[in-house]
Every structure is written in C-alpha cells, then in structure tokens.
Amino acid sequence: MKNIYLLVLGITGIFLFNSCNDEIVRTLQGEYVGLDNTTTTFIYLRAGDNQPVDFTGQVNLIAVPQTAPIDFTFEVVDSLSNAIENVHYTLVSNTGTIAAGATSGILPIQINPDNIDEDENIDLTIVLTSADVTLANSNPVTYKISVTCESNLAGTADYVHTENWAGEDFTGTVEFEIFDNTPGTYKISDFSFGSFETLSAGLVPTGTILFTHLCGVVNIAGTDQYGESWKLEEVIESGGPVFKFKWSDTYGDFGTVELTRQDGNDWPPMTK
Secondary structure (H helix, E strand, O other), X not given: OHHHHHHHHHHHHHHHHHHHHHOOOOOOOOOEEEEOOOOOEEEXXXXXXXXXXXXXXXXXXXXXXXXXXXEEEEEEOHHHOOOOEOOOEEEOOOEEEEOOOOOEEEOOEEEOHHHOOOOOOEEEEEEEEEEOOEEXXXXXXXXXXXXXXXXXXXXXXXXEEEOOOOOOOEEEXXXXXXXXXXXXXXXXXXXXXXXXXXXXXXXOOOOOOEEEEEOOEEEEEEEOOOOXXXXXXXXXXXXXXXXXXXXXXOOOOEEEEEEEEOOOOOOOOOEO
16 A cells, blocks of 8 residues: 555656646757747837838847847738738838847838827737748747827917918917817917907907817817807928918918927927
8 A cells, every 4th residue: 555655646746747847948059039029019109290110129139149140031920910011011121130249130120100090009920930040939929019199289389470361460479278188189379379369359269269289180170259160271381490380260260370389399290
C-alpha cells in the first residue's frame, strides 16, 4: 500500500511540474525581430490640415544592438483590416530598417487623420514577412487607430469687418466663449462684428447663433432675436495669425471679417 501511495505522489508531482513548466516564458536564443504588440492603440490629432502623420508602430530587435542596419519587410493583412489604403493610411514602403545601434524601427506607414471620423475605429493589421535576421514569429498584429479633435479658440480677438451690408468698415474686439461647457462650441459676443451695434442703437445679435469648430471644420448656425438664420459662407484664410471668413443672414446682412487673436497664437487650419 505504501508503494502505491508513493507512486501516486510521484505521478502527481510529474504532472504538476509539467503544468507549471508550460507556463514558463521561454527566452529566445539568438537574434530575432518581431512586431511590437505591447502598444497597439494609437490616437492622432485630427487637425484639419489634410496632412498625413507618421505611424508609430514599431518593429523590435530581440537581441543586443547590431553594428549594421537590419532590414525587414512586412505587409498589410487586408482580410483582418478595415483600414483603406490611400484613405486612412498610406504605405510609404513595404521595407523598413532598424538602424545600427538601435533596438527598434518604425513601420514606414503614414496615417491620414482627417479621413477618419471622430467616432470611427480603424483596424490596421500587419505581419512581418522577412528580415535580415530570424523572425520571432509570423503572427499578425492588429493596431487600433482613432482620432481626437482639439479646440482652443476661447479668448479675445481683434476684428476688422469690411465688405459688409452697411457699406462701412468696423474694428473692435469680440470674445469667444465656450458654450454650455461643450468643447468646440462657442458664443461670440457680437456676431455682427460691430455693424449692428453701430447702426442699430447698440443692439447685437442674440438668440441661438453659435460658432462651432469640430475637427477642423467650422460653421456659424442658429437664429437671431428677429428669427433670421445665420451662416458662415466661406473660409478665406486660416492656419496663421489671421482667420478671415464671410458671413451672412437671411435678412440680407453680410460681411467679411478678419480676426487676430490677442494671445498671439495662430488660428488652427480650418475649413467650412
């Protein structure tokens, strides 16, 4: 009976050893490259300037830094991606490099943030196909790409209002104030930029008129106290010290406005 008991303990011990041993992470011996799968979520700023940005997905060297560059090739796995080439991303090259003395290299891909909606999630799946050294594995990695939009227009701006319904030039200042704690939505202290105040006994447009700046796209919309609808007709200049645009309302009022921020910052690139 004692021998049977010892035999059972021995078999149990062997089973436990093998089970635990299966969980041990085995260290690769040699020189390898592999896709970085520790950072797979990337968020880019949608600036409204239609400029691509470099993708920051990495290929890692699993070895000491080398004295010569290591080239690698890769491909996009279309069947596992919803990213569309030349829309959401641009493939600069199928070949990348880990520089001499470095432990990682960047995948030569560019992302087009302005072609991605704010609530859209893009999957881009990559697999390494070859390298100057051995591939750690041939498993594809899916990178999740999304965009965020910033708007920081609150503050005081100087205006020059010309080519307007009144036939006069107006200058002054207006305040951009965030409306109802909603990012990208602003009340402007005087949507008529001096013309109503000068010609209408001190009145300025009120009502529901709002200025919106969402992911580089701007607009003026709403109605004034007289029930007239307002809109932004055209963006003439942005992305520098001057924001120039045309506005109108359904009563027939209109104008061209140049705004300069008093904080000295440039306006972001904006389109209608």
